[in-house]
Amino acid sequence: MANSNLPRRIIKETQRLLSEPAPGISASPSEENMRYFNVMVLGPSQSPYEGGVFKLELFLPEEYPMAPPKLGRICLDILKDKWSPALQIRTVLLSIQALLSAPNPDDPLSENVAKHWKSNEVEAVETAKEWTRLYATGA
Amino acid sequence: MDSEDDMHDANDVESLEDFYSGDTAIDSDDAADGDYEFIDNDSEDEYDDFTSHRNQQNYTILSEADIRQWQENDILKISTVLSISKVEAGILLRHYNWSVSKVHDEWFADEEKVRNTVGLLERPVIEFPNAREMTCGICFEDFPSAMMSAVACGHPFCNSCWAGYLGTSINDGPGCLTLRCPDPSCAAAVGQDMINTLAREEDREKYARYFLRSYIEDNRKAKWCPAPGCDYAVDFVVGSGNYDVTCRCSHGFCWSCTEEAHRPVDCGTVCKWIMKNSAESENMNWILANSKPCPKCKRPIEKNQGCMHITCTPPCKFEFCWLCLGAWSDHGERTGGFYACNRYETAKQEGVYDESEKRREMAKNSLERYTHYYERWASNQSSRQKALQDLQLMQSVHLEKLSDIQCQPESQLKFIIEAWSQIVECRRVLKWTYAYGYYLPEHEHAKRRFFEYMQGEAEAGLERLHQCAEKELQVYLNAEGPSKEFNEFRTKLAGLTSVTRNYFENLVRALENGLADVDSHGACSRTTSSKSLGGSRSKSGRGRGTSSKSGSSSRNIDDSSHWSCEHCTFANVRSATICQMCHNRR
Numbered sequence: 032m033a034n035s036n037l038p039r040r041i042i043k044e045t046q047r048l049l050s051e052p053a054p055g056i057s058a059s060p061s062e063e064n065m066r067y068f069n070v071m072v073l074g075p076s077q078s079p080y081e082g083g084v085f086k087l088e089l090f091l092p093e094e095y096p097m098a099p100p101k102l103g104r105i106c107l108d109i110l111k112d113k114w115s116p117a118l119q120i121r122t123v124l125l126s127i128q129a130l131l132s133a134p135n136p137d138d139p140l141s142e143n144v145a146k147h148w149k150s151n152e153v154e155a156v157e158t159a160k161e162w163t164r165l166y167a168t169g170a
Numbered sequence: 171m172d173s174e175d176d177m178h179d180a181n182d183v184e185s186l187e188d189f190y191s192g193d194t195a196i197d198s199d200d201a202a203d204g205d206y207e208f209i210d211n212d213s214e215d216e217y218d219d220f221t222s223h224r225n226q227q228n229y230t231i232l233s234e235a236d237i238r239q240w241q242e243n244d245i246l247k248i249s250t251v252l253s254i255s256k257v258e259a260g261i262l263l264r265h266y267n268w269s270v271s272k273v274h275d276e277w278f279a280d281e282e283k284v285r286n287t288v289g290l291l292e293r294p295v296i297e298f299p300n301a302r303e304m305t306c307g308i309c310f311e312d313f314p315s316a317m318m319s320a321v322a323c324g325h326p327f328c329n330s331c332w333a334g335y336l337g338t339s340i341n342d343g344p345g346c347l348t349l350r351c352p353d354p355s356c357a358a359a360v361g362q363d364m365i366n367t368l369a370r371e372e373d374r375e376k377y378a379r380y381f382l383r384s385y386i387e388d389n390r391k392a393k394w395c396p397a398p399g400c401d402y403a404v405d406f407v408v409g410s411g412n413y414d415v416t417c418r419c420s421h422g423f424c425w426s427c428t429e430e431a432h433r434p435v436d437c438g439t440v441c442k443w444i445m446k447n448s449a450e451s452e453n454m455n456w457i458l459a460n461s462k463p464c465p466k467c468k469r470p471i472e473k474n475q476g477c478m479h480i481t482c483t484p485p486c487k488f489e490f491c492w493l494c495l496g497a498w499s500d501h502g503e504r505t506g507g508f509y510a511c512n513r514y515e516t517a518k519q520e521g522v523y524d525e526s527e528k529r530r531e532m533a534k535n536s537l538e539r540y541t542h543y544y545e546r547w548a549s550n551q552s553s554r555q556k557a558l559q560d561l562q563l564m565q566s567v568h569l570e571k572l573s574d575i576q577c578q579p580e581s582q583l584k585f586i587i588e589a590w591s592q593i594v595e596c597r598r599v600l601k602w603t604y605a606y607g608y609y610l611p612e613h614e615h616a617k618r619r620f621f622e623y624m625q626g627e628a629e630a631g632l633e634r635l636h637q638c639a640e641k642e643l644q645v646y647l648n649a650e651g652p653s654k655e656f657n658e659f660r661t662k663l664a665g666l667t668s669v670t671r672n673y674f675e676n677l678v679r680a681l682e683n684g685l686a687d688v689d690s691h692g693a694c695s696r697t698t699s700s701k702s703l704g705g706s707r708s709k710s711g712r713g714r715g716t717s718s719k720s721g722s723s724s725r726n727i728d729d730s731s732h733w734s735c736e737h738c739t740f741a742n743v744r745s746a747t748i749c750q751m752c753h754n755r756r
C-alpha cells in the first residue's frame with residue numbers, strides 16, 4: 032500500500048543500494064514500507080569503532096528528495112540546511128561512515144554513536160553473522 | 171532648507187508680533203510646518219541625486235513604492251558600473267547588505283574573490299550536455315534537453331525538479347535569496363531570473379516579497395517602522411547624531427533600538443528601565459514575598475530554589491542564608507549543618523527578630539525609590555497620550571470652531587497647534603528624564619542636584635504651558651463671540667510655548683552631554699536657544715552647536731522695548747520688574 036506510487040528515484044536508489052552496496056554499508060528497505068530502511072554501518076578499520084556495527088533506521092519522507100531523509104536524532108549538516116535533492120541515501124551513509132573514521136568528541140553524532148554502539152563481543156559476533164547473511168541474500 | 175533659520179528667528183519671543191501679524195515668516199510651508207512634519211521625500215530629483223539629497227537630513231521615510239524604486243535604482247547602478255546583469259547585481263547587493271559602496275569596493279579590490287564568495291560564475295563548470303535526452307540528477311527520469319535547465323554552472327536538472335527545489339526553498343523563508351545550484355559540489359547562485367521562469371506563481375510572488383523586504387531587513391541603514399500595522403520603512407544616515415525619527419504614520423521611535431523615541435536618554439538606560447518595569451509589573455507584593463534585599467549590596471534577590479543557600483547575582487556574589495540573612499560561611503556544624511539551618515529559630519528566641527523588620531524596611535526603601543520614578547514616568551506617559559488626543563481634536567474640530575467664534579483666520583491660530591505639539595514633545599522628554607534620574611548614581615551629588623534643578627524648572631514650565639493650553643483656552647472656545655482678551659491669550663500661550671521649549675532644550679542638551687556642565691550650571695540654565703525642540707527631532711545636524719544661541723540671547727537683551735528674563739528667557743515688557751512667566755525678579 033505504502034509502496035504503490037513509489038517515485039522512480041526511490042526505486043532506482045534502492046536497487047543500486049542492494050546491487051552495488053558501498054563497502055561497509057548496508058541499507059535494506061523494510062518489506063511493509065519501502066520508504067523505511069534498516070541501515071548498518073561497519074566500524075571503519077583503524078578507527079575506535081573497528082569491528083563494531085552501527086545500526087540505524089532511515090526514513091524517506093513524502094517530500095524526499097526535496098526534503099532530506101530522516102535518521103533518528105543524528106545531527107549532520109547535510110540532513111538539515113546543507114541538504115540538496117541531488118544528494119542520495121548513499122551519500123548520507125558515506126558521510127556517517129566518514130564521521131566514524133574520525134570521530135569528533137564534540138560532535139553530537141559521537142554521542143549517538145556511543146549510545147548505539149555494540150561493543151559487547153557476543154553481540155558483535157551476532158551482528159557480524161547477520162551482516163554476512165545480508166550480504167549473501169543481497170547478492 | 172535655509173528657511174529654517176528664518177523660522178527659528180520667527181519663534182523667538184521678541185519677534186512674536188511679526189510672526190503672527192506679518193506674512194513673510196509664516197507663509198513659507200517649510201517654516202510653518204517644519205517643526206512637526208517628517209521629511210518630505212517626494213521631492214524632485216530624489217532618484218537622480220539622492221545621495222546629496224539625503225546628506226541634508228538624517229532620515230527618509232520610505233513607502234513600499236519608494237523601496238522598490240530605491241532598490242531598482244541601486245541594482246541599475248551596480249549593473250551599469252560593474253557590467254553585470256541586473257539579476258547578478260541584485261545577488262551581489264543583497265550579499266553586501268545593499269551597500270552600493272561596499273559592493274564597489276569589494277568588487278574592484280578582488281573581483282575573483284567576490285565572484286567565488288557570492289557564486290557568480292563567469293563561465294560554466296560543465297558544458298550543458300547537448301545530448302537529445304538526459305537523466306535528471308534529482309528525479310532520475312530521462313528528459314529531452316529542452317525540458318532541462320541550469321544556472322551559470324551548467325548542471326542540468328529537469329524543470330519540474332527545479333520548480334520543486336525552488337518552491338521548497340522559498341517556503342522555507344528568506345533564505346531562498348541565497349539559494350545555490352542543487353549540485354552539492356557547486357556554489358553557483360540562483361537568481362530571480364530562474365525563479366521567474368521556473369517557480370510556481372505563488373512561489374514567485376513570495377520570492378518577490380522577500381526580495382523587496384530584504385532591501386530593508388538586510389540593510390544596515392534601514393529599518394521598518396515598529397508601529398503595528400505600519401508598512402513604512404526609515405532609511406537613516408548613521409552617524410548623524412540623534413536617533414529619534416518620526417514615521418509618516420506619526421509614530422516616533424528611536425532608530426537605533428526601535429523603542430519609542432527617548433531623546434535625550436540613551437538606548438541602554440531605556441532598555442534597562444523597560445526591563446525593570448516589566449519585572450516590577452507583576453506587582454509590588456511579589457517582591458516582598460519572593461525576594462529579599464541582599465544583606466551586602468541591598469539589591470533584591472529572588473529565591474528560586476528550595477535550598478536556603480542563596481548566592482547574590484554578580485558582581486556581588488555574596489553567599490547568604492535565606493532564613494537568617496547571615497553569611498553562608500557562618501553556617502557550619504554550629505548552626506546544625508548547611509541544610510538544617512536553625513538560625514532563624516535561634517534568632518527568634520534571642521529576640522533578634524527585628525532583623526526581618528530591617529529587611530522589610532530595606533525592601534520598602536528600594537521599592538519606594540523605584541515607585542517615585544515609575545509613577546512620574548508613567549503619569550507623563552499618560553499625560554502625553556491625553557495631549558496627543560487633545561492636539562488631534564484641536565486640529566480636527568476645535569480650531570475651526572475657535573476660528574468662527576473669535577473671527578480669526580485659522581492661519582492665525584497656529585500658535586495653539588504649536589503649543590500642543592510642544593506639550594506632546596515635552597511630556598515625552600520629561601517622561602524619559604525620570605528613567606534617567608532613576609539610574610543617576612546616588613553618590614553623584616552635584617550632578618544629581620543639577621539634574622533635578624533642570625528637570626524641575628522644565629517640569630514647572632511645562633505644567634504652566636499645559637494648564638494654559640488646556641484650561642484657559644476653554645474659555646475662548648466656550649465664548650459666544652470674539653473676546654478682546656484673545657490677543658493677550660495669544661501672547662501668553664505663545665510665550666509659554668517658547669519658554670518651555672527653551673527649558674527643555676537646556677535639559678536635553680545637559681543630559682546629552684552627560685551633565686558635564688555641572689560646574690557652570692547657572693550659565694547653562696540661562697542659555698537662550700533659537701532652535702526648537704521639535705525641529706531638532708526631524709532635522710539633521712542641528713542642535714549640537716551652541717554658538718548661535720548666545721547670538722539670539724544677546725538679541726533679546728538688545729531689544730530696547732523688552733528685557734529677557736535670566737531664568738526663563740521670557741521677553742518681558744520694559745515696565746515689568748518681575749518676570750511675567752516665572753515671577754523671578756529682573
Ligand SMILES: [Zn+2]
Nearest residue numbers: 306309328331
Ligand atoms: Zn527531475
Ligand SMILES: [Zn+2]
Nearest residue numbers: 323325351356
Ligand atoms: Zn551547479
Ligand SMILES: [Zn+2]
Nearest residue numbers: 395400417419
Ligand atoms: Zn510608521
Ligand SMILES: [Zn+2]
Nearest residue numbers: 424426427437
Ligand atoms: Zn534607542
Ligand SMILES: [Zn+2]
Nearest residue numbers: 464467482486
Ligand atoms: Zn549582594
Ligand SMILES: [Zn+2]
Nearest residue numbers: 491494511513
Ligand atoms: Zn542559616
Ligand SMILES: [Zn+2]
Nearest residue numbers: 735738749752
Ligand atoms: Zn522668567
